[in-house]
Amino acid sequence: MTTATAPSTSLTAEDRCDRCGAQAYLRVELQTGGELLFCAHHAREHGDKLAEVAEVVVDETHKLTATPTPSSDDA
Structure with missing residues (x-):
């Protein structure tokens, strides 16, 4: 299994968990082809099990703890 943290196509707010529909932060490319998207919880x-069947895992859960940069309006 390969884990990628800087994919060429990042997950966006439009990418939804295949299990519950929440925002996806993990993309799993399967060894058999195809992909699954998951929220951090799922x-x-x-x-x-995902580690057993994954060819590539794109994990962007670090975005959940990232500190937003202040805007000029906050000053």
């Missing part, structure tokens, strides 16, 4: 819940 990625953790199914992590062991």
